[in-house]
Amino acid sequence: MLAGKRILLIIGGGIAAFKSLDLIRRLREQSVEVTPVLTKAAEEFVTPLSVSALAARKVYRDLFDLTDEAEMGHIELSRAADLVVVAPATADLMAKMACGHANDLASTLLMATDKPVLIAPAMNVRMWEHPATQRNLDVLTADGVTCVGPDEGNMACGEFGPGRMSEPSAIIDGIRAMFADGPLKGRHILVTSGPTHEPIDPVRYIANRSSGAQGTAIADALARLGARVTFVTGPAEVANPTGAQIVSVTTASEMLDAVQGALPADAAVFAAAVADWHVTSASDQKIKKGTDGLPHLTFAENDDILATVAQMKAGRPDLVVGFAAETQNVIENAKSKRLRKGCDWIVANDVSPGTGIMGGSENAVTLICEDDTEDWPRASKSDVAARLAQKISEALDK
Known part of the structure; x- marks a missing residue:
């Protein structure tokens, strides 16, 4: 079902970003073409080199790359894929999506896309349960965004509860469901x-x-x-x-x-x-x-x-x-x-x-x-x- 599909993967900044490497590997095993985008914060957790090596493609990071923008690269990136996946989707990224902000490459791509979007939230349990995050989630689901997770469990910060990014296998199940025919x-x-x-x-x-x-x-x-x-x-x-x-x-x-x-x-x-x-x-x-x-x-x-x-x-x-x-x-x-x-x-x-x-x-x-x-x-x-x-x-x- 997934072979030949094109996914634009936006990796947000958070400790869960390390799971995105396994997600890329699993998608590539199913012959999915993965185009990765790293936020500035994501680069604190995973390196462009490791992401590029696994995806076998260039990693996009900067909205104002002169070569790409001369060809309206952010528009092309946002529409060339079959599906946009945000994993991990941080509280900040979800807020930008819900409010329509477009002040970096990731948020601009999400605003410019005409393709379906799937998010895999990951954040501290208090951040996940905060009324602002829940309001943003309601806005996103009403806009047609599909959400996978988050899971409940122990977190890197030492707290326990909902907020862990779903495992790559669950995210792939969600991706597969979106392509179901x-x-x-x-x-x-x-x-x-x-x-x-x-x-x-x-x-x-x-x-x-x-x-x-x-x-x-x-x-x-x-x-x-x-x-x-x-x-x-x-x-x-x-x-x-x-x-x-x-x-x-x-x-x-x-x-x-x-x-x-x-x-x-x-x-x-x-x-x-x-x-x-x-x-x-x-x-x-x-x-x-x-x-x-x-x-x-x-x-x-x-x-x-x-x-x-x-x-x-x-x-x-x-x-x-x-x-x-x-x-x-x-x-x-x-x-x-x-x-x-x-x-x-x-x-x-x-x-x-x-x-x-x-x-x-x-x-x-x-x-x-x-x-x-x-x-x-x-x-x-x-x-x-x-x-x-x-x-x-x-x-x-x-």
Whole structure:
């Protein structure tokens, strides 16, 4: 799939830049033509000589190279590739991209390109979680930039958390997904995943026991079939899918806003375990134990995201798929839910504690359609996702 593809690789400044050398090597092994661009900061971590040797091509570093600029080199560089990859994408580079700055070669190339862009963020956990970085990420994903990672783990600075650049193999998976030429090419599919967290106070919340594994597997499977996937996820335990546009949310209200913002779509798969209720007056300070007895919490129902989209009068996706996680009367409850919500399909599963499905690596589902019911054998969540993605592809073809 990747042989003969041309990638413009922009290497940002950070300790993760050393991974870009392995990324270049792996891409070259698959006969990918890699044109490397180094930022000034990146040269503090990797040398132009090592990058050039691995890429077997000239390394570009300076916007004002007279020979190249006489031929409008930055314009040619930005458009000659099939894909632009930024790895590592530092907080500074992401900010420049989101705000449209163009004051060096890397940022100018990103502004001038008319090709798809994939970023692999890498930074300190506090920088990643900073509201400014998250705002910039939202802007970039809304602009169509695909994000791979970051991963969670120990960092060079000694802290632990999200911010590690994804491994080269994961970045290549993301690149491969962007070049996928399957039956869903040209289709836009929305997938929701993970739980939502409804705050009680700054340290407590209401949530469902969802890892997000099934939603991530579905998004991966759809991307492999060539779909452009928008992945709206709550605070999941698993890594985000590769090759999808990631929109991270926390509450059900935020998820609904993100879903509506992602439409229109050809199909929508609502795999998220959205909390049914929220506390009407969440405290902005930690609720302390005291002599006044237990705190009194007042609840209200969250908006029904699945029903909202399934019952849209205009702009409804051609196929709307819901999930029904049940502990009793699974099929009957799921059939009732499909009719009540107005969706086309319901994927029903038994999540009773003894099944090990909620938070586990396997699933056993029943696909309920208007005129058919299919019992699928227990399998890995990846296999369930692949089968569902194929069914979605066949349905959209009709």
